[in-house]
Amino acid sequence: MKQKLWVAIPNELKWKNDKPLLKSEFQKPNKKSRFLIGYDQYILITKKPEDPPLKYLKLDFETKFEVLRTPVQKKDEDDDSLGTIIGMILMRDHGKDQLPSYKLSANEKVIAQWREFFQPRINQWQFHHLFRVFKKIGKGNFASVYLGERIEDNTQMAIKAFSKQAAYAEDHGKEAIVNELTIMRKLNNHHLMRMHEIYETQNSLYVALELLEGGSLYDLIKDKVILTTKQMQQILVGVLQGLCHMHEKEIMHRDLKLENILFKQPKKMETVVVADFGLATHVNEPAYLYCRCGTPGYVAPEVINIKDMKSHYSSVCDIYSFGLVFYLLLTGKPAFPGKSYSTVVKQNREATIDFTIKYLQNAPQTAIDLLKRMLEKDPTKRITAQQCLEHPYLAEMNQIMLDDHSNDFIDEGEENDLGMRMNALNEESAIFDAARKNQLLNSPLQSPGGLATKQLKHQKNIDSSNQVQMNSPLLTGKTDSVDSISNIGVTQKNQQNNFQASPQIKPSRFKQNIPQQKQENPLLKYTQKRE
Numbered sequence: 424m425k426q427k428l429w430v431a432i433p434n435e436l437k438w439k440n441d442k443p444l445l446k447s448e449f450q451k452p453n454k455k456s457r458f459l460i461g462y463d464q465y466i467l468i469t470k471k472p473e474d475p476p477l478k479y480l481k482l483d484f485e486t487k488f489e490v491l492r493t494p495v496q497k498k499d500e501d502d503d504s505l506g507t508i509i510g511m512i513l514m515r516d517h518g519k520d521q522l523p524s525y526k527l528s529a530n531e532k533v534i535a536q537w538r539e540f541f542q543p544r545i546n547q548w549q550f551h552h553l554f555r556v557f558k559k560i561g562k563g564n565f566a567s568v569y570l571g572e573r574i575e576d577n578t579q580m581a582i583k584a585f586s587k588q589a590a591y592a593e594d595h596g597k598e599a600i601v602n603e604l605t606i607m608r609k610l611n612n613h614h615l616m617r618m619h620e621i622y623e624t625q626n627s628l629y630v631a632l633e634l635l636e637g638g639s640l641y642d643l644i645k646d647k648v649i650l651t652t653k654q655m656q657q658i659l660v661g662v663l664q665g666l667c668h669m670h671e672k673e674i675m676h677r678d679l680k681l682e683n684i685l686f687k688q689p690k691k692m693e694t695v696v697v698a699d700f701g702l703a704t705h706v707n708e709p710a711y712l713y714c715r716c717g718t719p720g721y722v723a724p725e726v727i728n729i730k731d732m733k734s735h736y737s738s739v740c741d742i743y744s745f746g747l748v749f750y751l752l753l754t755g756k757p758a759f760p761g762k763s764y765s766t767v768v769k770q771n772r773e774a775t776i777d778f779t780i781k782y783l784q785n786a787p788q789t790a791i792d793l794l795k796r797m798l799e800k801d802p803t804k805r806i807t808a809q810q811c812l813e814h815p816y817l818a819e820m821n822q823i824m825l826d827d828h829s830n831d832f833i834d835e836g837e838e839n840d841l842g843m844r845m846n847a848l849n850e851e852s853a854i855f856d857a858a859r860k861n862q863l864l865n866s867p868l869q870s871p872g873g874l875a876t877k878q879l880k881h882q883k884n885i886d887s888s889n890q891v892q893m894n895s896p897l898l899t900g901k902t903d904s905v906d907s908i909s910n911i912g913v914t915q916k917n918q919q920n921n922f923q924a925s926p927q928i929k930p931s932r933f934k935q936n937i938p939q940q941k942q943e944n945p946l947l948k949y950t951q952k953r954e
Contacts, residue, residue, distance in 0.1 A: 426517040428525050429468060429478035436479065438467060445540050446472065449510075449527035457527065461540050466513075482544045484601045485516045487623060489548035490538060491528070503555060503574055508534045514548060542620055543608045550622040550629045554582065565590040573619075573631070580619055581635075585628040595712060599701070602712055604630065606703045609672055614665035616685070616698040635696060637686025644681055644751070652787070654692045655752050656820040658684070659745075661695035663817070664824065666741055666808040669703075675738040677702040677713075679745050680721045693824060706738055720759050720767050721747050724774035725802045739805045746797030753790065754782035758798070774800045789816035 432438065445461035460467045460476065464483075467476035480486060493506035510528035517523070541547070554571045560581065561568035571582040591597040607618040617633035640658065643650070650658070662684060669676060676683075678699060687694035702716050714732045717723075723743035725736045750758045758777070759770035776798050783791060793816045796806040806814070812821040 426515070426523050428513060428515050428523040429480055432467070432476060432479040436465070438462065438465075438476065445536060447529060447533045447537065449529045449533075452526055452528075459527070459537070461537070464544075480513065480515070482541075484546070484605075486545045487514045487516065487522070487548040488512065488538075488541050488545060489514070490534060491526070503552070505553070505574055507531065510534065511537060512548070546621045546623040546628075548623055550624055550627070553622070554629075556582065565593075570634075571631070578619075579634050581632045583630040583632060585630070587626055587628055590628075598712060600628070603700050603703065606674060606700050606705075609674065610669065610700075612665050612668035614661045614696055615668060616696050616700075633687075633696075635685045635687050635698070637689045637691065637694060639682055639686070640684040640695075640748070641681035644755075650692070650752060652790075653820075655749075656817055657692035657824070658695050658752070659749060660812065660817050660821045660824050661693060662697055662745060663808050663811050664821070665697045666738075666745070667812065670738040670741070670808050673706045673738070674703055675706055676700065676741050677704065677726070677744075678717050678721075679741055679748060680718050681748060681751070684748070706735065708735075711735070717744065719764065719771050720757055722771055723802065724772070724800050727768075727772050737802060739802050739807060742797050742805055742808060742811065743799075743802075746794060749794055749797060750776070753786055753794065754780055756780065756782065774798075787816065789814070793817070 441462050443460045443462055445459075447459055449457050449459060451457055456470070458469050458472050460469065464481065466480045466482065468478050468480070469476045489512040490508055491510040491512060492508055495502075495504055495506045497504075508531040510526065511534055512524050512526050514522040514524040538547075553575070554573055556569045556571045558570050559567055560570050566583050566585050569582045569584065570579065572579050585600070590600060593599075604618070604621055607616075611617075616635065619631040619633065622629040622631065662679075666676070676697065678701065679697070683697060683699040685696050685698050686692070687696060702713060704711050704713075710733055714734075715726060715729050717726060719727075721744045723736075723740035726740050729736065747758050750756075757767075759767050761767040761770050778791065778795065793806075793811065793814045796814070797811065799805040811817060
């Protein structure tokens with residue numbers, strides 16, 4: 424049976440009650456006019472603006488669009504110039520080799536409007552002639568990451584390329600990918616890693632991500648960089664502002680840790696960004712794709728101890744995880760300092776935090792108060808992201824960063840009004856910074872999840888002796904440097920393991936211990952040509 428692109432308008436669709444976001448006139452190949460009316464989750468088509476709509480097209484992962492351009496006479500093999508935009512094609516994937524399509528023409532301005540409308544909703548078909556690809560900067564089981572440049576505007580991006588066949592073959596593989604990309608499309612905050620566009624071909628997905636060049640918080644800790652109070656406040660406020668944006672949309676991250684906290688620019692803590700949304704989910708999903716999940720040593724007690732896999736929890740689970748990061752930043756020690764994986768999991772389950780540790784003795788009282796509120800075991804009593812930003816320890820820094828006075832941030836040792844004002848936030852800060860610097864320089868700093876990757880060659884189950892692998896492509900397919908150019912040289916031992924929500928499932932296996940299926944590399948010709 425031949426599949427169609429446009430279908431009859433579903434009876435349950437109350438389109439008259441929905442607000443149209445975009446309406447434009449197009450020409451079909453036979454020169455007949457058609458009007459497209461764009462809504463948040465679907466498109467309607469009609470012959471005239473005043474006519475009732477004829478057909479319906481759902482905007483989901485199966486619907487694609489392609490921008491049409493005039494042909495270009497190439498000067499030589501290195502000529503990658505693009506023609507003028509003249510139209511677009513809509514298509515829908517029904518799981519067959521042939522995609523039913525619908526070709527429309529319009530001026531460049533109209534197509535640009537519809538492309539902007541489509542970007543947060545559906546994938547753009549084709550990729551190779553739209554990008555210059557310079558080199559590979561990371562590799563995982565299903566994905567490779569490239570440094571690329573969009574030809575039309577010379578914007579550099581990190582391009583994460585997935586083999587659809589390999590990724591979709593995994594248990595819940597396509598579902599996991601669609602979930603993460605759908606989540607990222609809904610996020611728009613300076614402190615959350617940006618996804619520019621998603622491109623697709625017959626065999627691959629290409630996710631165009633913001634290029635982050637400042638490394639990760641894990642890198643800083645590994646390199647024994649001693650953060651000052653001001654720098655910690657910048658990191659805390661930036662991440663919390665990102666979390667506020669997520670939580671307002673009823674989305675929780677569920678995997679906050681040092682490795683997923685990155686920086687746009689080196690040594691600029693105010694450019695902090697939260698990355699890796701592979702475990703993110705909507706709070707009110709009927710059933711979570713992964714229920715008990717995260718990285719041992721960073722998981723909220725209500726998540727790691729959950730028994731009913733059909734139950735729910737709230738976004739304050741992220742605050743507990745971030746509180747554990749805050750604890751490590753203040754003390755240089757993980758809150759759950761077990762020397763074996765099973766001990767860390769046990770301590771994480773019990774969620775007993777030592778606030779008497781010597782490294783906290785000189786900490787500002789406002790910092791200790793915030794830390795305790797973030798690490799409240801009872802999620803109903805735990806502080807929210809917005810309340811964290813209003814806390815005395817962070818309130819002024821929050822206001823400074825909200826005002827976007829990025830040029831006013833000073834280097835250490837500079838004397839100006841802002842520097843004095845920040846130092847005056849708490850007189851205890853200077854004493855604490857000096858004492859902590861002396862302590863931490865003589866103490867190994869370690870991310871709790873680092874223990875997992877060092878000591879889990881023979882991984883143990885969290886809940887039972889049954890060994891079943893968690894197969895989420897965006898987790899097992901992580902790369903060494905998908906989000907940060909500065910992580911290109913980071914070895915596999917720095918990667919952390921995630922664990923899944925079932926008594927039948929153990930932490931994710933090591934990438935280096937998995938034989939990788941040999942696959943055709945769709946960008947190999949580009950990297951060889953341009954390196």
